[in-house]
Amino acid sequence: MTSAAARPQTYEDDVRLAHVLADSVERVTMTRFRAEDLVVDTKPDLTPVSDADRDAEELIRGQLKRARPRDAVEGEEFGITGHGSRRWVIDPIDGTKNYVRGLPVWATLIALIDGDQPVMGLVSAPALNRRWWASAGAGAWTGRSLMRASRLQVSKVSHIQDASLSYASIGGWTEIGRRDAFLGLTEDCWRTRAYGDFWSYMLVAEGCADIAAEPELALYDMAALAPIVTEAGGRFTGLDGRPGPFSGNAVATNGLLHDEVLGRLG
Known part of the structure; x- marks a missing residue:
């Protein structure tokens, strides 16, 4: 017992x-x-x-x-x-x-x-x-x-060229000096859409999108999203690779793409 x-x-x-x-x-x-x-x-x-x-x-x-x-x-x-x-x-x-x-x-x-x-x-x-x-x-x-x-279950897409990426805006990436890196990632993905805010991350958890990322966020923007993405089988980190919603920014993926996305953005 x-x-x-x-x-x-x-x-x-x-x-x-x-x-x-x-x-x-x-x-x-x-x-x-x-x-x-x-x-x-x-x-x-x-x-x-x-x-x-x-x-x-x-x-x-x-x-x-x-x-x-x-x-x-x-x-x-x-x-x-x-x-x-x-x-x-x-x-x-x-x-x-x-x-x-x-x-x-x-x-x-x-x-x-x-x-x-x-x-x-x-x-x-x-x-x-x-x-x-x-x-x-x-x-x-x-x-x-x-x-x-x-x-919910994340997707099984394993290559950037097959991935769908959702984001909020371009401006924040310019402000942190990573605009070129972000645009390069969007150009290499199969599809990009600016669904924005919470919805990008819920689409990753549903397996409808494969990558979501934002350069500037507060804890209250992310705290509810991280458990949903991870419990659906994905990964949720900051651009620094730290797990969870504590880095002031976010990268969420199906897990299979995460290291490559971090390498390109972080």
Whole structure:
């Protein structure tokens, strides 16, 4: 008989909670999506923020305070609160520029980092009627609920010339001095499309794309994405090759292409 101490840590309850949080926040974000009275401000970094961003994060924080009072919370709009080895990382609306323009490609990102490991991630894109999630050792899934889900698996493409690459923009690569390297990679791939933001990484997890990369990202942009890509069989690192969402940038692949992509971009 396996002792309790020897049992692997599971995060099933946290996954269920993440779904509850996503259900609640969708009612806020969808109500405000394309609303004529949506209030949009500019943050100090010149990126937009709407009243829906703030309301969505406050709602998630309020529910986490009741359900996980001992856990810390880190969000895009209100920073870090609390202490503890477990930290929830939230991006209330990833793709705010799309959101404020009425484009449906945006999502709420909810992640859990336990110690220094991202162990659970959920991406909810209600305007696309899509949701993706994963937890450590339990695989990656997509569907509208836990009861209606299909398992994700990355592609088996093993050559750059056969690969599909998704990205957000060219400008960031220029800013970090790697524009030529990135453009060279895009020219050698079979196909490139700028799906952008969370969607690029979910397409890698689904096996629809083979490579996704962005040069400048925050932890809240990536924390929910990394477990989904890795549990689907892929790799998620920074340009420096460090696993996980901690490098300030991201490279996600099906795993087979990862070392070559890092060699060319990093």
